[in-house]
Amino acid sequence: MKAQHPNVMTGYPPERDSQVTFANYTITPFNTWGFRNMDSVTRTAMLPRGGSLPVMEEALDATLNERVITDADGAGRSLDDLLQTHNADGFLMLRDGKIKYESYWNGYSEHQRHIWYSMTKSLVSTAFGILAEQHNLDLSASPAIYIPELEGSAFERTTLQDVLNHASALAFKENYVDRESEFLQYYAPALGLGFIPGAQDAQPADSEIFGIYDFLAKFIQPEDTWQPGQCFEYNSANADIIGWMIARISGKSLQDYLAEHIWSKLGTNHDAAIVVDRACMAVATGGMTSTLRDAALFGELIRNKGQSNGQQLVPTTWVEETLNLNADDRKRYTNNDLYVAEQWTHYKNMWWILDPETEEYAAVGIHGQVIYINRSTNTVIAQFSSQPTASQVGSVQFRSKLIAIRDIANNHGI
Numbered sequence: 001m002k003a004q005h006p007n008v009m010t011g012y013p014p015e016r017d018s019q020v021t022f023a024n025y026t027i028t029p030f031n032t033w034g035f036r037n038m039d040s041v042t043r044t045a046m047l048p049r050g051g052s053l054p055v056m057e058e059a060l061d062a063t064l065n066e067r068v069i070t071d072a073d074g075a076g077r078s079l080d081d082l083l084q085t086h087n088a089d090g091f092l093m094l095r096d097g098k099i100k101y102e103s104y105w106n107g108y109s110e111h112q113r114h115i116w117y118s119m120t121k122s123l124v125s126t127a128f129g130i131l132a133e134q135h136n137l138d139l140s141a142s143p144a145i146y147i148p149e150l151e152g153s154a155f156e157r158t159t160l161q162d163v164l165n166h167a168s169a170l171a172f173k174e175n176y177v178d179r180e181s182e183f184l185q186y187y188a189p190a191l192g193l194g195f196i197p198g199a200q201d202a203q204p205a206d207s208e209i210f211g212i213y214d215f216l217a218k219f220i221q222p223e224d225t226w227q228p229g230q231c232f233e234y235n236s237a238n239a240d241i242i243g244w245m246i247a248r249i250s251g252k253s254l255q256d257y258l259a260e261h262i263w264s265k266l267g268t269n270h271d272a273a274i275v276v277d278r279a280c281m282a283v284a285t286g287g288m289t290s291t292l293r294d295a296a297l298f299g300e301l302i303r304n305k306g307q308s309n310g311q312q313l314v315p316t317t318w319v320e321e322t323l324n325l326n327a328d329d330r331k332r333y334t335n336n337d338l339y340v341a342e343q344w345t346h347y348k349n350m351w352w353i354l355d356p357e358t359e360e361y362a363a364v365g366i367h368g369q370v371i372y373i374n375r376s377t378n379t380v381i382a383q384f385s386s387q388p389t390a391s392q393v394g395s396v397q398f399r400s401k402l403i404a405i406r407d408i409a410n411n412h413g414i
């Protein structure tokens with residue numbers, strides 16, 4: 001573990017200009033502390049681990065760091081140098097379930113939780129696969145059938161599969177940059193992840209949009225350019241619909257459902273936590289926090305097609321369907337040219353697909369979070385980061401680390 005940034009949380013109490021707050025925790029360098037202390041920054045609910053404490057077998061390979069990798073800027077770097085240069089907080093590689101490489105920076109360690117951001121979507125989608133089998137859900141049906149509050153919203157005309165594929169044709173857009181955007185003015189504060197002065201003090205009686213479910217039902221309208229199912233357009237509100245579906249149909253909070261059906265059965269080392277909104281509902285779109293090793297264990301669950309510790313936790317058919325791409329799946333993604341310069345080739349069931357033939361895909365979160373799976377080489381890589389920019393699109397830091405991930409997964413020690 002490398003030391004914490006020298007200008008963050010220095011002194012007891014911290015010096016004023018080094019203090020991490022809810023207003024600055026996403027901003028460099030304060031995010032190096034904020035992302036691993038979300039329990040202190042915002043509201044969270046616990047997902048308890050279960051069973052006996054596991055021992056992850058190590059088969060460390062010192063030669064990994066000797067490999068020279070050319071990053072997105074064209075510079076040749078060792079793995080450790082590339083990761084540090086591009087704002088990694090932690091990096092863990094598993095091959096056949098054994099630790100091949102593990103390193104931490106910026107004061108982060110193997111026993112601390114770190115926010116997943118939108119990697120949470122892939123976890124929630126996985127939980128929805130369990131729910132869909134339990135309740136024989138029709139993915140061609142509208143979510144409004146199960147959640148009547150969505151009648152009259154943009155989601156009434158979509159199918160559940162459209163929602164899972166981020167093809168809901170919503171007028172509301174994802175925007176991390178414009179401080180005046182609806183995303184940052186209304187959506188992020190309702191989630192409990194974005195700072196607006198006074199927003200945390202809002203009360204239910206005084207707020208038409210108090211929690212995220214209010215926002216989904218009352219604010220989001222359909223767009224005119226596309227019909228649902230025609231075009232992939234990444235939008236976090238879709239994951240919150242799936243989280244609401246899980247809670248409404250199961251009769252349990254999302255965090256309790258995740259804990260009961262996945263987290264307590266993975267053989268994790270630590271409890272997890274998930275950010276909750278102002279109404280104390282779990283943030284399905286990006287609130288999960290865990291240790292790096294435990295995040296990798298979720299990747300192992302998916303690599304092993306839903307099996308963990310001898311149990312089939314997730315239906316095999318659900319896991320396999322993510323990579324079962326038809327012509328509509330391919331056209332839906334290519335109808336959006338925003339990602340043409342990136343390494344992704346498809347998006348389905350809230351997973352980013354790199355190569356469906358080699359079964360190479362990933363869960364991805366803003367500021368550089370990744371759980372990468374490659375079944376052809378039996379590899380899982382988990383990465384936490386504190387990149388200065390949120391979006392992955394056009395990010396040299398993110399592109400460089402993804403290049404490194406794919407290089408060592410596909411070319412090292414196979």
